[in-house]
Amino acid sequence: GEDVEQSLFLSVREGDSSVINCTYTDSSSTYLYWYKQEPGAGLQLLTYIFSNMDMKQDQRLTVLLNKKDKHLSLRIADTQTGDSAIYFCAEKKMDSSYKLIFGSGTRLLVRP
Amino acid sequence: DTAVSQTPKYLVTQMGNDKSIKCEQNLGHDTMYWYKQDSKKFLKIMFSYNNKELIINETVPNRFSPKSPDKAHLNLHINSLELGDSAVYFCASSQAEMSLYEQYFGPGTRLTVT
Numbered sequence: 001g002e003d004v005e006q007s008l009f010l011s012v013r014e015g016d017s018s019v020i021n022c023t024y025t026d027s028s029s030t031y032l033y034w035y036k037q038e039p040g041a042g043l044q045l046l047t048y049i050f051s052n053m054d055m056k057q058d059q060r061l062t063v064l065l066n067k068k069d070k071h072l073s074l075r076i077a078d079t080q081t082g083d084s085a086i087y088f089c090a091e092k093k094m095d096s097s098y099k100l101i102f103g104s105g106t107r108l109l110v111r112p
Numbered sequence: 113d114t115a116v117s118q119t120p121k122y123l124v125t126q127m128g129n130d131k132s133i134k135c136e137q138n139l140g141h142d143t144m145y146w147y148k149q150d151s152k153k154f155l156k157i158m159f160s161y162n163n164k165e166l167i168i169n170e171t172v173p174n175r176f177s178p179k180s181p182d183k184a185h186l187n188l189h190i191n192s193l194e195l196g197d198s199a200v201y202f203c204a205s206s207q208a209e210m211s212l213y214e215q216y217f218g219p220g221t222r223l224t225v226t
Contacts, residue, residue: 031213042116042202042217043155086153092213099168100215102155 004091004103011109018076020106022089027070029091033100034063034074037086046074046087076108084110115139116218118203124224125193133188133221135203143167144186145204145215146178155202161186162208193225 004024012018024032030051035043049056049063049072056063062075072089086107090100116137125131137144145168146158160168161180175191190197203218 033214035217037153040220042219043204043215044217045214048214088155099157099160100213105153105155107153 006103006106009107013111018079020074020087022072024070024091031092032072033090035088079110081110116216118218118221122222129193130191135186137205141205141207143206143208147202149200195225198225
């Protein structure tokens, strides 16, 4: 199937770390992405990881990829109130289409 | 500003009407997309055009017809609007030759059918 699954909601305190999880189904996926959607706005690419990598770090963001379990996570260090948004993971299939399959999104709420 | 832009931002209309949403990108990309985001924030691709040719057409009713007059524009025309068409519609673009396929999204058009 094409299901990419995420937990719906995460609440953390400002300054704590946030970990958003995602499971995907297609083991042949080439790229996996994390997008952020702020209220009333479109999606913005945060970071991505190529399928032959285990980990990628980009400032406060750390992406971990477990290909065996088809599990992707996004860790946000020192979470700020401005990080409150919906986070979508997405997979790019290893086929001729340009299609991204998006997860259902995780709403992150950062409490002061 | 280099971006993906959509018009209108909000669209309220009655059932049975026909409406269009316009999308333009000035990023020089050759691939454009339309996505539908429902009330639960679930995002699903509808169409994709590469160099003005349709390459993805998911199971979308025939009432939805995309039109790509050139590489920079992908408009969405919807006939005989139904209540279930109420959603936020996002346009996006990417450069197909780049394997990363990073997609840039427009701000969305909130369509409300009454």
